[in-house]
Amino acid sequence: xxxxxxxxxxxxxxxxxxxxxxxxxxxxxxxxxxxxxxxxxxxxxxxxxxxxxxxxxxxxxxxxxxxxxxxxxxxxxxxxxxxxxxxxxxxxxxxxxxxxxxxxxxxxxxxxxxxxxxxxxxxxxxxxxxxxxxxxxxxxxxxxxxxxxxxxxxxxxxxxxxxxxxxxxxxxxxxxxxxxxxxxxxxxxxxxxxxxxxxxxxxxxxxxxxxxxxxxxxxxxxxxxxxxxxxxxxxxxxxxxxxxxxxxxxxxxxxxxxxxxxxxxxxxxxxxxxxxxxxxxxxxxxxxxxxx
Numbered sequence: 618x619x620x621x622x623x624x625x626x627x628x629x630x631x632x633x634x635x636x637x638x639x640x641x642x643x644x645x646x647x648x649x650x651x652x653x654x655x656x657x658x659x660x661x662x663x664x665x666x667x668x669x670x671x672x673x674x675x676x677x678x679x680x681x682x683x684x685x686x687x688x689x690x691x692x693x694x695x696x697x698x699x700x701x702x703x704x705x706x707x708x709x710x711x712x713x714x715x716x717x718x719x720x721x722x723x724x725x726x727x728x729x730x731x732x733x734x735x736x737x738x739x740x741x742x743x744x745x746x747x748x749x750x751x752x753x754x755x756x757x758x759x760x761x762x763x764x765x766x767x768x769x770x771x772x773x774x775x776x777x778x779x780x781x782x783x784x785x786x787x788x789x790x791x792x793x794x795x796x797x798x799x800x801x802x803x804x805x806x807x808x809x810x811x812x813x814x815x816x817x818x819x820x821x822x823x824x825x826x827x828x829x830x831x832x833x834x835x836x837x838x839x840x841x842x843x844x845x846x847x848x849x850x851x852x853x854x855x856x857x858x859x860x861x862x863x864x865x866x867x868x869x870x871x872x873x874x875x876x877x878x879x880x881x882x883x884x885x886x887x888x889x890x891x892x893x894x895x896x897x898x899x900x901x902x903x904x905x906x907x908x909x
Contacts, residue, residue: 618646618647618648619647619648619724619725619900620647620648620650620722620723620724620725621642621647621648621649621650621723621724621725621726621727621900622649622650622651622652622713622718622722622723622725622726622727623635623638623639623649623650623651623652623726623727623729624651624652624653624715624718624726624727624728624740624746624749624769625651625652625653625659625712625729625731625740626653626654626659626731626736626737626739626740627653627654627655627657627659627660627736627739627740628659628660628662628733628735628736628737629660629661629662629731629732629733629735629736629737630659630660630661630662630729630730630731630736630737630740631661631662631665631692631729631730631731631732631764631765631886632661632662632665632666632692632696632697632699632700633665633692633693633696633886633889634729634730634731634763634764634766634886634889635659635661635700635703635729636696636699636700636702636703637695637696637699637886637889637890637893638727638729638761638763638889638892638893638896639699639703639706639709640699640702640703640893641866641890641893641894641897642727642893642896642897645897645900645901647725647897647900648708649706649708650708650712650713650723651708651709651711651712651713652712652713652714652715652717652718652746653712653713653714653715654714654715654739654740654743654746655714656712656713656714656717657712658709658710658711658712659709659712660736661692661700662731662732662733662736664687664691664733664813665690665691665692665731666691666692666697666700667684667687667691668684668687668688668690668691668692669681669682669684669687670687670807671684671686671687671690671691671803671806671807672684672685672686672687672806673686673805673806673807673808675687675806675807676809686802686806689861690799690802692886693863695865695866696886696889714745715743715745715746715749716745718745718746718749719749719752720749720752720753720755720756720758723753723758724758724759724900725758725759725760725761725896725899725900726749726750726753726758726759726760726761727760727761727762727763727766727893727896728750728760728761728762728763728766728767728769728770729763729764729766730763730764730765730766730767730791730885731764731765732764732765732791732796732799732814732815732816733813733816734812734815734816734817737765737816738816740769741765741768741769741772741816742772743769746769747769747772747773747774748773750769750770750773750782751773751774751775751776751782754770754773754775754782754880755775755777755782757879758879759879759880759881759896759899759900760879760880760881761880761881761882761883761892761893761895761896762788762790762880762881762882762883763882763883763884763885763888763889763892764790764791764830764883764884764885764886765790765791765816765830767783767788767789767790767791767830767834767882768790768830768833768834770782770783770788770880770882771783771790771833771834771836771837772837780837781837781838783834783837783838783880784837784838784839785838785839785843786838786843786877786878786880787843787845787875787877788834788838788843788844788845788875788877788880788882789844789845789846789873789874789875789882789883789884790830790831790834790844790882790884791829791830791831791884791885792830792831792846792884793826793829793830793831793832794846794858795860795884795885796814796815796826796829796830796831797825797826797829798860799814799860800812800814800815802814815828815829816830817829831844845875846873847873853870853871856870856871857870857871857872857873860887862887863886863887863888863889864887864888864889864890864891865890866890869890869891869894871887871888872887872888872890872891872892873888874888874891874892874895876895876899879899881895881896881899
């Protein structure tokens, strides 16, 4: 049994990217603990958890519970059920503070995402968490990062090398194609809050995507070719990239996950099961060999 830590945002965490790995890793027999910036329990992005507020009438009290677009963009039933079960877990209700973390206390780390700027930025920008991520990488312990969680790893700069812990590694993350599409859809269906899907927005004169997840992660790598997206040759390319399909406990076809030794990365909630299962495989194998 491994001691796995899920570090998460205090507010606006993505419910799928937290709760599905919790469920999968627990089912694999591992002890799962949590950490948040100030050591109080984390909360999900309510829009992702309920789907309410993701339709053009989402600001109207009487009808906002009628969800159409919200059913497509929000967390699926299995993720909502996993989140509700996780909320009854004593470990979830008693997280550690980021500044109290030690790599000696854990065997593996999960970095989930979330995109809503007001809640996710304190997580992405935590120097204490970044230092812990460096310590976990330098101890060669398994680390899994999904969606915006990859930004935390990209920002984790080793004081020894002066480079990100992702330098020299292969990774994926939320792609600009995904982030840009969600931003466009959000600007229509949630027109009163058009930047809801963007954590960081480009300054005037900057090209679209310059402040996106893919651009920041790629900049931290040894080579742009180390950033991985679904290849056109993949027989499931459409299923993996259309934004309509998500993986399940029994169907990994829609997922795209990149493993580089003990490091596992994925793009979005639609990869969550395969992401968590791959990390569980790393734990089962012990220390993994780096991929060429």
